[in-house]
Amino acid sequence: xxxxxxxxxxxxxxxxxxxxxxxxxxxxxxxxxxxxxxxxxxxxxxxxxxxxxxxxxxxxxxxxxxxxxxxxxxxxxxxxxxxxxxxxxxxxxxxxxxxxxxxxxxxxxxxxxxxxxxxxxxxxxxxxxxxxxxxxxxxxxxxxxxxxxxxxxxxxxxxxxxxxxxxxxxxxxxxxxxxxxxxxxxxxxxxxxxxxxxxxxxxxxxxxxxxxxxxxxxxx
Numbered sequence: 001x002x003x004x005x006x007x008x009x010x011x012x013x014x015x016x017x018x019x020x021x022x023x024x025x026x027x028x029x030x031x032x033x034x035x036x037x038x039x040x041x042x043x044x045x046x047x048x049x050x051x052x053x054x055x056x057x058x059x060x061x062x063x064x065x066x067x068x069x070x071x072x073x074x075x076x077x078x079x080x081x082x083x084x085x086x087x088x089x090x091x092x093x094x095x096x097x098x099x100x101x102x103x104x105x106x107x108x109x110x111x112x113x114x115x116x117x118x119x120x121x122x123x124x125x126x127x128x129x130x131x132x133x134x135x136x137x138x139x140x141x142x143x144x145x146x147x148x149x150x151x152x153x154x155x156x157x158x159x160x161x162x163x164x165x166x167x168x169x170x171x172x173x174x175x176x177x178x179x180x181x182x183x184x185x186x187x188x189x190x191x192x193x194x195x196x197x198x199x200x201x202x203x204x205x206x207x208x209x210x211x212x213x214x215x216x217x218x219x220x
Contacts (some may be wrong), residue, residue, distance in 0.1 A: 023187035024110075025179045027089055027207040029059035030076050033212050037160065042111065044160055049219050054079045054114030056177070058094055061108045061161075071096050073110065074180060079117045079198050080219065086212045087198045091183035092123060096175030112136075112172075113158040123177050124194035131173030138172070146147060 022178045034057065039045065053075065061073030076089035094110075112130075119134050130136040136157040159172040185191050188202050196202070206214070 012212065023091060023183050024114055024207050025204065026059065026074065026091070026183075027076060027205070030057035030089075031065045031207070033057055033059050033162075033215050034211075034218060036109070036162065037111060038214075038218055040162070042097070044111075044158075044218075048113060048158060051115050051220060052113050053117040054081065054120035055134040055215070056092060056094075056110075056114070056120070058092075058108075058110040058112075061110045071175065073108075074183065077123065077177075077194075078121055078215065079120055080215075081200075084219075085217070086215045087200060088202050088204055089189065089210055089211070090124075090194045090197045091180040093178050093180050094175050095178075096172070106162075109162045110172075111160045113160070115158075117155055119156050121195070121198065123179060123199075125177075128177045130175050131161075136173055144198065157195065 053070030056075055056077045057075040061071060061075075071094070073093055073094050075094065077092045079087045080088050081087060113186075114134075120135060122128050128134070134156040135154075136159055137155040138159050138161075179194050181191070184194075184197065188197070192202065
């Protein structure tokens with residue numbers, strides 16, 4: 001009986017470690033996305049960086065469909081503090097769909113820039129819809145980026161993407177953002193709400209420290 005209990009305990013610990021490693025990998029992937037974005041010829045305008053108070057990074061969002069399209073991805077959300085530092089990451093999901101004659105699969109690295117931290121904090125209160133609960137517009141980044149930029153900076157959220165695959169284009173408006181509670185629990189080792197993470201009540205991991213440094217370098 002003792003051996004069985006020991007094996008069960010070890011199995012649970014191994015599962016927890018693997019789950020935590022999975023989320024750590026997601027943070028490292030988010031860091032890589034930011035570094036790649038910063039090295040692109042067309043970059044996010046410094047004017048927007050200067051008024052940014054939050055960010056969501058979704059590595060490898062999948063956009064797929066045949067007549068009816070859908071998108072699904074997991075990423076992280078972070079808020080900029082009053083002193084210019086960044087919060088720990090809150091794990092989030094993004095889902096959405098659209099109708100149209102579309103076919104193919106596309107993997108997209110997505111970055112959402114928030115002008116107000118309050119807008120991003122609303123995600124912690126339940127499902128949050130881009131284009132509904134907050135206005136969203138595309139920003140020009142990448143070789144095939146759109147030139148239709150809102151230079152008056154009137155939108156609440158700006159979306160930037162780098163595409164990989166066969167699918168042509170992506171629409172972010174209408175997509176729902178939700179807190180990934182399971183991922184947050186796995187990474188932080190206990191059930192914790194988004195506000196507590198944003199407020200800095202959890203210790204930063206090595207991956208998080210590296211991501212914060214990348215953000216600090218971009219948002220000078």
